[in-house]
Amino acid sequence: xxxxxxxxxxxxxxxxxxxxxxxxxxxxxxxxxxxxxxxxxxxxxxxxxxxxxxxxxxxxxxxxxxxxxxxxxxxxxxxxxxxxxxxxxxxxxxxxxxxxxxxxxxxxxxxxxxxxxxxxxxxxxxxxxxxxxxxxxxxxxxxxxxxxxxxxxxxxxxxxxxxxxxxxxxxxxxxxxxxxxxxxxxxxxxxxxxxxxxxxxxxxxxxxxxxxxxxxxxxxxxxxxxxxxxx
Numbered sequence: 434x435x436x437x438x439x440x441x442x443x444x445x446x447x448x449x450x451x452x453x454x455x456x457x458x459x460x461x462x463x464x465x466x467x468x469x470x471x472x473x474x475x476x477x478x479x480x481x482x483x484x485x486x487x488x489x490x491x492x493x494x495x496x497x498x499x500x501x502x503x504x505x506x507x508x509x510x511x512x513x514x515x516x517x518x519x520x521x522x523x524x525x526x527x528x529x530x531x532x533x534x535x536x537x538x539x540x541x542x543x544x545x546x547x548x549x550x551x552x553x554x555x556x557x558x559x560x561x562x563x564x565x566x567x568x569x570x571x572x573x574x575x576x577x578x579x580x581x582x583x584x585x586x587x588x589x590x591x592x593x594x595x596x597x598x599x600x601x602x603x604x605x606x607x608x609x610x611x612x613x614x615x616x617x618x619x620x621x622x623x624x625x626x627x628x629x630x631x632x633x634x635x636x637x638x639x640x641x642x643x644x645x646x647x648x649x650x651x652x653x654x655x656x657x658x659x660x661x662x663x664x
Contacts, residue, residue: 498543499544500543501523501527503523503527504522504578504592506520506521506522506569506570507521507522507529507539507544508567509521509531509565509567511555511560511563511564511565512563512564514560517531523539527541531551533555534554537551544567544568551565577653578590578593579593579604579653579654579655579656579657581657581659582657583615583658584611584612584616584661585609585612585615586610586611587608591604591607591608600649600650600651601620601622602648614661615659615661615662616663617636617637617641617659620637621657621658622634622651622657624654
């Protein structure tokens with residue numbers, strides 16, 4: 434562009450002569466230079482890459498397929514409400530106990546659906562325009578669990594990490610130990626492997642007396658049954 438302006442100026446210089454002509458050429462050249470500068474700046478501006486825009490309302494949970502299950506641990510985050518930011522374990526019944534709201538059923542819902550439900554309920558007389566985020570901190574699918582039935586103080590389902598093996602004695606300890614009428618010498622482990630059911634009878638009373646070699650490392654899905662003493 435600057436070369437074209439120079440060429441036009443030289444052509445007019447040959448056309449006009451005298452002091453008036455030189456003054457007209459100088460003024461015109463100045464106007465062309467200013468115009469050229471504006472065009473060049475505009476071209477530079479159009480080539481700039483726009484800065485990325487951060488969407489603060491964007492949820493960090495993108496998994497809309499997984500549905501919350503009993504014994505999952507979920508984390509709730511409410512913007513500018515630290516008392517409502519917590520990790521909660523889903524009960525066997527599929528519920529959580531949440532501040533202001535009490536018992537809330539979440540099993541079977543996606544994290545997005547849980548967010549929507551908590552947002553709706555908190556908006557009704559508790560918070561103005563709450564911003565809720567829900568994340569599954571640990572899933573029962575990623576952990577093993579065993580079921581303990583019979584003569585223990587707290588029967589139920591107990592989960593454990595595959596990285597931290599759980600033995601039969603440890604599992605009974607988690608369940609509060611034997612009751613007074615438990616038959617500790619005849620504890621039954623039911624295990625399903627390759628589509629077949631296996632039954633194992635273990636003398637846990639002997640393990641408790643020091644025969645640790647008889648302890649059994651449990652596998653996810655094992656069912657432990659502690660029978661009652663026969664009178």
